[in-house]
Amino acid sequence: MGLTSVDTVLAIDAxxxxxxxxxxxxxxxVLATARGGGFRPPAVGVPAAMDALADPVERALTExxxxxxxxxxxxxxxxxxxxxxxxxxxxxxxxxxxxxVDVRNDTFAILRAGVPDPRGVAVVCGAGINCVGMRPxxxxxxxxxxxxxxxxxxxxxxxxxxALWHAARAEDGRGxxxxxxxxxxxxxxxPTMYALIExxxxxxxxxxxxxxxxxxxFATATAGDPVARSLIHRLxxxxxxxATVALTRLDLLTEQTPVxxxxxxxxxxxxxxxxDIRDLLTAHAPKAEIHVVKARPVLGAVLLGLDRVGAGAxxxxxxxxxxxxxxxxA
Numbered sequence: 001m002g003l004t005s006v007d008t009v010l011a012i013d014a015x016x017x018x019x020x021x022x023x024x025x026x027x028x029x030v031l032a033t034a035r036g037g038g039f040r041p042p043a044v045g046v047p048a049a050m051d052a053l054a055d056p057v058e059r060a061l062t063e064x065x066x067x068x069x070x071x072x073x074x075x076x077x078x079x080x081x082x083x084x085x086x087x088x089x090x091x092x093x094x095x096x097x098x099x100x101v102d103v104r105n106d107t108f109a110i111l112r113a114g115v116p117d118p119r120g121v122a123v124v125c126g127a128g129i130n131c132v133g134m135r136p137x138x139x140x141x142x143x144x145x146x147x148x149x150x151x152x153x154x155x156x157x158x159x160x161x162x163a164l165w166h167a168a169r170a171e172d173g174r175g176x177x178x179x180x181x182x183x184x185x186x187x188x189x190x191p192t193m194y195a196l197i198e199x200x201x202x203x204x205x206x207x208x209x210x211x212x213x214x215x216x217x218f219a220t221a222t223a224g225d226p227v228a229r230s231l232i233h234r235l236x237x238x239x240x241x242x243a244t245v246a247l248t249r250l251d252l253l254t255e256q257t258p259v260x261x262x263x264x265x266x267x268x269x270x271x272x273x274x275x276d277i278r279d280l281l282t283a284h285a286p287k288a289e290i291h292v293v294k295a296r297p298v299l300g301a302v303l304l305g306l307d308r309v310g311a312g313a314x315x316x317x318x319x320x321x322x323x324x325x326x327x328x329x330a
């Protein structure tokens with residue numbers, strides 16, 4: 001794609017809880033940014049999700065003074081399968097926000113934000129867990145990432161569910177003793193696991209609050225509880241397995257290759273989790289270069305867009321510099 005002085009990228013990073021949008025020139029200059037709410041097509045339908053996306057997109061385009069971008073680079077939650085990427089790409093194209101559109105799963109944004117060129121593997125663990133990999137020639141490796149249906153284990157939600165399972169069995173005698181039996185109900189001001197089970201079942205505690213139990217699990221593991229520590233180790237094994245499989249699929253297992261860790265669980269700095277991941281990856285993928293990515297994922301969407309329009313390293317450096325300044329302490 002030949003560049004002109006007016007070429008622009010509309011970059012979108014749309015997650016379940018929030019959406020970040022940026023309009024960037026082909027030289028990497030950020031003209032405008034905007035933030036909106038979550039992007040949840042499975043819950044509200046594609047048309048309503050696109051309507052919600054329209055608010056931050058149109059604010060950013062207006063602020064940038066750009067009626068329409070040259071290219072739309074969209075990294076979207078819930079774009080888990082190629083067929084979903086195609087459906088969402090068609091819906092974005094119909095909005096007329098750009099002359100061309102690329103849609104990827106939002107995990108690709110975290111990967112691209114953490115590497116100087118589109119080469120590497122990223123494992124992201126937030127509410128769920130996912131892994132993607134890419135090579136500069138466009139070859140990718142990915143997983144459906146649909147939870148247990150597609151063979152996944154882990155993520156903040158999965159860890160909370162496992163912690164509840166072990167704590168319930170410890171209290172009634174079916175399982176190993178664990179401090180989780182007291183720590184989990186105590187988080188909600190309840191005396192026993194039976195009381196917590198009843199409160200969750202009857203809706204007295206909002207089931208959505210189960211995600212609050214993941215930090216409790218980590219704290220219990222830090223205190224030395226063997227059951228909690230075993231769950232943290234199992235997560236490290238899952239991260240290692242996904243990364244190793246992706247590296248193998250891309251024929252990168254024997255090359256020095258970045259492996260990026262992102263998402264709230266993997267960026268929390270838990271000592272055991274960090275140590276176990278490093279030890280396991282060293283054993284199974286000794287050439288892997290592990291990095292934790294804390295950059296805002298919208299940067300990855302920007303860089304993927306700049307890749308697409310043929311912008312060089314200088315433009316990408318300008319864009320990175322903007323977000324480094326945005327993320328630096330005041």
